[in-house]
Amino acid sequence: MRISFQEELDTLQSTLLEEGQLVLRALRGAINALEQRDPELADEVIAFDDEVDRQYFAIQEGIQSLLARQTPVAVDLRLVLAMLHTNLHLERTADYCVTIAKLTKLVYDISPDPKLVEAFEEMASRGEEMIRVALDSFAKRDLAVAETLVDLDESIDLANRRVVQHILALGSNPALREWGLRMIIVSRCLERIGDHAVDIGEQTAYLVTGEFREFTDASHPGSPAS
Amino acid sequence: MTGVTPIEVAQAREPRAAHPNREVVFQVRDLAALYGTSPAVRGVTFDIYRNMVTAIIGPSGCGKSTFIRCLNRMNDLVPGARVEGEILHHGQNLYGDGIDPVQVRRWIGMVFQRPNPFPKSIYDNVAWGLKVHGLKDDLDGRVERALQSAALWDEVKDRLRGNALGLSGGQQQRLCIARAIAVEPEVILMDEPASALDPIATTRIEDLMHELKNQYTIVIVTHNMQQAARVADMTAFFSLEVDPDGQRTGVLIEYDETPKIFTQPSDKRTEDYVTGRFG
Amino acid sequence: MPTATSRLYAVGGDRRLRRRKLVNRLMEIAAMTSALLAVAILAIVVISVLQHGIGALSLDFFTRSPQPFGVAGGGLANAFVGSLMLVAVATAMALPVGVGVAIFVTEFASRRVAGPIRLALDVLNGLPSIVLGIFLFTLVVAAHGQSGLAASTALAIVMLPLVARSTQEVLLLAPASLREAGLALGAARWRTIIGIILPTSLGGILTGTTLAVARAAGETAPLLFTSSLLASNDISANPRHPLFSVPLAIFELSESPEPADHAKAWAASFVLISFILVTSLAARAALGRSRRKLGRVG
Numbered sequence: 070m071r072i073s074f075q076e077e078l079d080t081l082q083s084t085l086l087e088e089g090q091l092v093l094r095a096l097r098g099a100i101n102a103l104e105q106r107d108p109e110l111a112d113e114v115i116a117f118d119d120e121v122d123r124q125y126f127a128i129q130e131g132i133q134s135l136l137a138r139q140t141p142v143a144v145d146l147r148l149v150l151a152m153l154h155t156n157l158h159l160e161r162t163a164d165y166c167v168t169i170a171k172l173t174k175l176v177y178d179i180s181p182d183p184k185l186v187e188a189f190e191e192m193a194s195r196g197e198e199m200i201r202v203a204l205d206s207f208a209k210r211d212l213a214v215a216e217t218l219v220d221l222d223e224s225i226d227l228a229n230r231r232v233v234q235h236i237l238a239l240g241s242n243p244a245l246r247e248w249g250l251r252m253i254i255v256s257r258c259l260e261r262i263g264d265h266a267v268d269i270g271e272q273t274a275y276l277v278t279g280e281f282r283e284f285t286d287a288s289h290p291g292s293p294a295s
Numbered sequence: 296m297t298g299v300t301p302i303e304v305a306q307a308r309e310p311r312a313a314h315p316n317r318e319v320v321f322q323v324r325d326l327a328a329l330y331g332t333s334p335a336v337r338g339v340t341f342d343i344y345r346n347m348v349t350a351i352i353g354p355s356g357c358g359k360s361t362f363i364r365c366l367n368r369m370n371d372l373v374p375g376a377r378v379e380g381e382i383l384h385h386g387q388n389l390y391g392d393g394i395d396p397v398q399v400r401r402w403i404g405m406v407f408q409r410p411n412p413f414p415k416s417i418y419d420n421v422a423w424g425l426k427v428h429g430l431k432d433d434l435d436g437r438v439e440r441a442l443q444s445a446a447l448w449d450e451v452k453d454r455l456r457g458n459a460l461g462l463s464g465g466q467q468q469r470l471c472i473a474r475a476i477a478v479e480p481e482v483i484l485m486d487e488p489a490s491a492l493d494p495i496a497t498t499r500i501e502d503l504m505h506e507l508k509n510q511y512t513i514v515i516v517t518h519n520m521q522q523a524a525r526v527a528d529m530t531a532f533f534s535l536e537v538d539p540d541g542q543r544t545g546v547l548i549e550y551d552e553t554p555k556i557f558t559q560p561s562d563k564r565t566e567d568y569v570t571g572r573f574g
Numbered sequence: 575m576p577t578a579t580s581r582l583y584a585v586g587g588d589r590r591l592r593r594r595k596l597v598n599r600l601m602e603i604a605a606m607t608s609a610l611l612a613v614a615i616l617a618i619v620v621i622s623v624l625q626h627g628i629g630a631l632s633l634d635f636f637t638r639s640p641q642p643f644g645v646a647g648g649g650l651a652n653a654f655v656g657s658l659m660l661v662a663v664a665t666a667m668a669l670p671v672g673v674g675v676a677i678f679v680t681e682f683a684s685r686r687v688a689g690p691i692r693l694a695l696d697v698l699n700g701l702p703s704i705v706l707g708i709f710l711f712t713l714v715v716a717a718h719g720q721s722g723l724a725a726s727t728a729l730a731i732v733m734l735p736l737v738a739r740s741t742q743e744v745l746l747l748a749p750a751s752l753r754e755a756g757l758a759l760g761a762a763r764w765r766t767i768i769g770i771i772l773p774t775s776l777g778g779i780l781t782g783t784t785l786a787v788a789r790a791a792g793e794t795a796p797l798l799f800t801s802s803l804l805a806s807n808d809i810s811a812n813p814r815h816p817l818f819s820v821p822l823a824i825f826e827l828s829e830s831p832e833p834a835d836h837a838k839a840w841a842a843s844f845v846l847i848s849f850i851l852v853t854s855l856a857a858r859a860a861l862g863r864s865r866r867k868l869g870r871v872g
Contacts, residue, residue, distance in 0.1 A: 070498050073505045074525070137557035138524040369758060374684075401760030411751040414774045423769060424759040471755070478759060 074139045078148065081131045082208070085152050085159075088124040089204040092159050093197055095121065095166040096262070100193040102170055103255065104186055106177040114170040121163040128156045147279060151272040155207060158265040158272075162200065165258040165265075172251045179248045185235060189252075192228045192259040195221060199266035206273045215270035219284045225263035232256040318345040320482060320512045321366065326380035328361045328370060335361040336545040339380070341531060348504055348513045350527035350553070352520045354568070357533040358545025359516040363484050366514065367403040368396040401428065404475035408487040410467035412459040412474070417442075417451050420459045420470055424478045437477060444510075445473035446503055465496025472503065476511065483507065485515040489522065501526045520569055523553065530556045532565045620847060627840030635841060639807045646834065650842055652809045656817035660722055660801065661790050663813055664729035669783055671730075672737025673772075679738075680745040681767055692742075699735035704795035706731050711799040720803050722813030728796035733786035740782020744775040744861075777860045784857040788850045794821035820846055 095117055102110035132153050135141065141149050199221050206215035233256065236249040271284055319342045327337035336358035343349050351359045364370040365378055368389060382389045389399055412420050421438045430437060438455075442448040447469040451462070459470055468488060475483055485504075489497040504513055504526050517523050523530050531550040535543045549556065549565045560566045567573040634649045641648035675695070679688045706728045714724045748771050756766030772779075801816040810817060820842050827839035 070495075070502060071525075072502050133558055134554040138553060140521055140524075367758065369754065372754070372757070397757075397760060397762050399760075400758055404760070405754075405758035407751060407754065407758075409751060411749070411755040413752065413755065413770050424761070427759065427761045427765055427769070474755075474759065480760075 071139075074135075074141075074145075077131070077135055077139070078141075078145065081128060081135065081152055082148075084124060084128055084131070085155060086204055086208060088121060088128065088156070088159050089200065091117075091121050091124060092163050092166070093200055095163050096193060096197055096200070099166040099169040099173070100190060103173045104190060106173070106181070108174045108177050111170040111173045111177070115167050118163055118167045121160065125156060125160040128152065132156075144276075147276050151207070151276040154272050155269050158268050162262050162265045165262050168258050169255050172255055176248045176251050179244050181248060181252075182235075182239065182245070185232060185252060188228060188232050188235070189255065189259065192225055192232075192256070192263075195225050195228070196259055196262045196266065199225070199263055200269075203266040203269035203273070206270055207276070210273065210277055212274055212277045215273040216284065218267045218270040222263045222267050225260055229256050229260040319343070320345045320384065322381075322383040322386075324381040324383065326362070326365065326378065326382060328358065328365050329377045329379070330373065331375045331377075333542060334544050336533070336547075339547045341547060341550045343512065343514060344529065345512050346508055346510075347528040348508050348515065348526050349529045349531065350523035351514070351516045351531050351533060352518070352523045352568075353533035353545070353548075354535065355518060356543070356545075357535050359518075359533055360486055361545070362533070363486055363514060363516050364405075366482070366484055367405055368399045369405060371396050401478070402480050403482040403484060404478065404480040405484045405486065406468070406471050406475055406488050409491050410464060410471050412462075412467050412470050414458070414460055416456045417459050417462070417470060418455040421474050421477045424474055428478050430478065441473040441477035442470075444476055444507065445469045446499065446506075447473055463496070465492050465499060468492060468496070468500060469503070472500075472507075476507070480511065482512045482514065485513065487516055487518060490518065497522070524557050527553045529553060532556065532560075532562075532568060534564055534568065620844075623840055623844045623847060627837060627842070627844045630834070630837035630841035631844070635838070639809055642807075643830075643832070650820070650823050650838065652807060652818045653820045653823040653842065654845075655809050655811055656722070656801075657791060657819040657821075659811045659813060659817055660726050660729060660797075660819055661787055663723065663726035664733055664790055665783065665787060667726065667730035668733035668737050668786060669779075672734050672782070672786075673741050673779060675734075675738045676741035676745055677767060677772075680742055681763070681771075695735045695738050698731065699739070701731075702795070703728070703732055703793050704798075707796035707799035710796065715800055720800055720816040722801055722815065722817040725797050725801035725817070725819075726813060728800055729790040729793060732793055732796070733783075733790050736786035736789060737779070737782045740785065741775065741779050744778020744781075745771060747778065748774050777863050781857040781861040784853045784860070788853040788857075791849060792821055792846055794825060797822050798825075 095114055098110060098114040098117065101107070102114060132149055135149060139145075199218055202214060202218060202221065205211070206218075233253060236253055236256075239245050239249045267284055271282070274284070275281060321343040323339050323341055323343070326339040327334045329335065339362060351363060353359055361370065365382060366389075370376045370378065378390050384399075384403070388394070413423060415423070418438055421441050422434055425431065425434060425437055439448060439452075442451060447466060450466060451457075451470075459467065462470060468491075472483075472488075489500045492500065501522065504515070507513060508528075515523075515527070529550065530553045532548045533545050534548050536546050537543050549560055549562045551561070555561075556565060557569055560569065564573075632649075634647060636649060636654060637651050638647070638649035639652050640650065675691070679691050683691065710724050710728045714721075714727070718724075752770055752774070753766055756770045757763070761769070797819050801819065802822055804816055804818055807818075824839045824842045824846070827835040827842070830836070
């Protein structure tokens with residue numbers, strides 16, 4: 070029943086998950102550009118954002134059209150709203166990748182602190198994993214998997230704080246100081262990407278339970294997730 | 296770490312074109328339909344496209360039914376009914392000199408608001424039209440295919456000789472659809488086809504329209520604009536205009552792709568109607 | 575508005591209420607009495623006919639021709655056969671024309687034309703059958719002599735309005751949506767009428783025909799002018815010659831001096847009444863069935 074409606078929902082979902090794949094590629098590209106100090110790769114990452122934006126607008130329009138024409142209710146409505154938010158989070162994530170790439174272009178000629186680069190690689194990997202887990206939990210409607218994102222995010226937050234400490238102790242070399250300043254922003258971007266992955270997980274929870282809630286509340290740190 | 300298994304990831308997904316096949320089936324040009332001297336609709340001009348569902352919406356009394364009945368000259372049956380302007384079907388004016396209305400209805404079929412199966416068996420209901428038009432080869436096969444296309448075959452295949460009037464309302468309406476498509480028309484007109492049916496039967500008819508449009512061109516009149524939003528590719532909004540003498544006539548206000556009509560209509564009157572602020 | 579002191583529904587002792595109830599009761603009794611009276615009249619007629627005629631009912635009555643005057647025995651076989659033939663030929667003439675008229679009036683005629691035609695049919699219905707008899711006498715019998723055909727023609731004219739009226743009623747019963755459905759399939763008007771409307775109307779047409787047959791079987795006046803001078807008492811079914819008939823038999827036998835003939839007349843009357851009773855029941859059953867078939871639409 071309502072075949073065309075179901076087809077539309079399925080198409081929107083697959084477009085969303087494709088967008089997720091594109092975002093993962095952008096993230097991997099941005100980190101590789103940073104590690105390899107490759108400004109051309111960075112430019113590619115920046116240009117690639119147009120593709121993500123295309124998906125973003127397509128999904129926006131698709132959701133608008135679907136809401137207007139099919140008047141979804143219950144689980145269908147929650148799915149559409151969850152997709153709307155997830156779409157936004159993915160687009161913001163892609164923007165952060167662009168920011169990382171732009172910063173790479175600014176400081177590629179400065180010799181980096183290898184320990185920090187290693188830390189970034191770890192944070193980025195963690196971020197990639199979180200995006201994958203979030204999208205997977207969304208596709209499978211798996212609440213338990215979504216909730217694991219909180220712990221994964223913990224480690225990125227800790228790594229972020231360590232990076233900041235390390236950068237503050239870098240010393241007075243001006244070039245290195247400039248590099249350090251930029252890298253704080255990179256670290257922040259990666260930390261925010263982790264947060265967006267958690268937000269996508271929260272959308273999965275909303276989809277499954279119908280409740281609006283955050284896994285953790287930033288203004289009440291340490292309070293339990295459930 | 297679990298890999299993502301998305302529902303469908305095509306690496307190179309071609310964008311879905313809005314309406315790739317825009318072949319014109321009807322060209323309505325300045326059409327007016329009158330009963331006696333007072334026009335029920337006037338000044339109607341737009342094109343209807345092949346293999347699409349085109350919905351006609353609007354408040355009651357705005358001439359929707361009158362208009363759709365002009366498309367297959369069913370309006371001729373009303374004494375005193377007259378038509379001005381043109382309806383070109385593949386370039387030929389349906390109201391031109393020498394055009395036989397019976398021939399018109401051969402290619403442009405109609406399904407009505409209240410299901411009206413003949414008081415015959417289910418088989419005979421579908422077969423009657425076939426016999427009239429001499430499509431007697433493989434009669435059984437044609438009847439079965441028509442009932443399949445109308446999503447009714449499974450429910451009636453064991454009682455084809457039973458009385459059609461013993462079916463439920465939704466089944467009767469699908470039988471009427473089967474009857475209409477058995478003679479292989481080009482166009483199927485539907486005048487509020489689901490308004491006499493319960494919601495489940497309605498959804499079935501809507502799903503059917505989605506299937507049928509691959510083979511036929513469908514024009515439907517509906518007073519339920521959500522239905523138009525769900526099923527139609529193109530939507531035409533009719534409303535009433537009151538002229539200085541107080542005479543009310545139906546006119547076409549806006550005609551566009553359905554998503555546009557329901558997300559950002561060009562005319563304020565359309566917006567007032569679809570948002571339910573008037574109508 | 576009811577207040578604390580007044581009540582909405584008066585109980586028991588209200589004078590106006592009692593009088594209303596009494597009047598109701600009286601009206602009920604009066605209506606019932608009328609109904610009983612009507613039924614009683616029919617019962618009296620049937621019972622007295624049966625009483626007088628039962629003696630003459632026998633197998634011979636139905637299978638043998640009348641004996642010459644003064645000879646005992648014999649039956650009315652020639653009358654039964656003759657009536658059968660006369661009515662059959664009359665039906666064959668009246669049915670197609672009656673149905674045709676009805677189709678024309680309901681499907682093709684404009685309101686201006688349909689009105690006068692309906693009026694004509696009503697007048698024809700009320701025309702005294704003796705007038706039809708004289709008419710056919712002058713037109714046919716005077717020049718060519720009596721015949722069963724002339725009699726059947728007169729009976730057909732009697733039957734025509736009945737068939738036409740019943741057919742018309744049942745054609746109007748067929749909903750316009752059926753006609754629309756047929757036309758929307760690209761079928762021509764006549765195709766729709768013959769293929770869809772007529773088949774659904776068969777019950778009503780049968781009813782009308784049955785009623786017309788019942789009426790025609792009992793008509794006497796036209797027969798006097800067109801089919802009363804018989805050559806012999808043999809059983810004949812040749813419409814080119816005058817045929818004996820049951821109403822004529824009743825008429826002639828009742829004038830006979832022979833008491834046995836009177837009994838035969840009563841018996842024939844009883845057969846006629848039975849025939850009308852059976853056909854009326856059959857007609858009602860047929861109409862009920864066709865109403866049910868059409869009534870389940872939608």
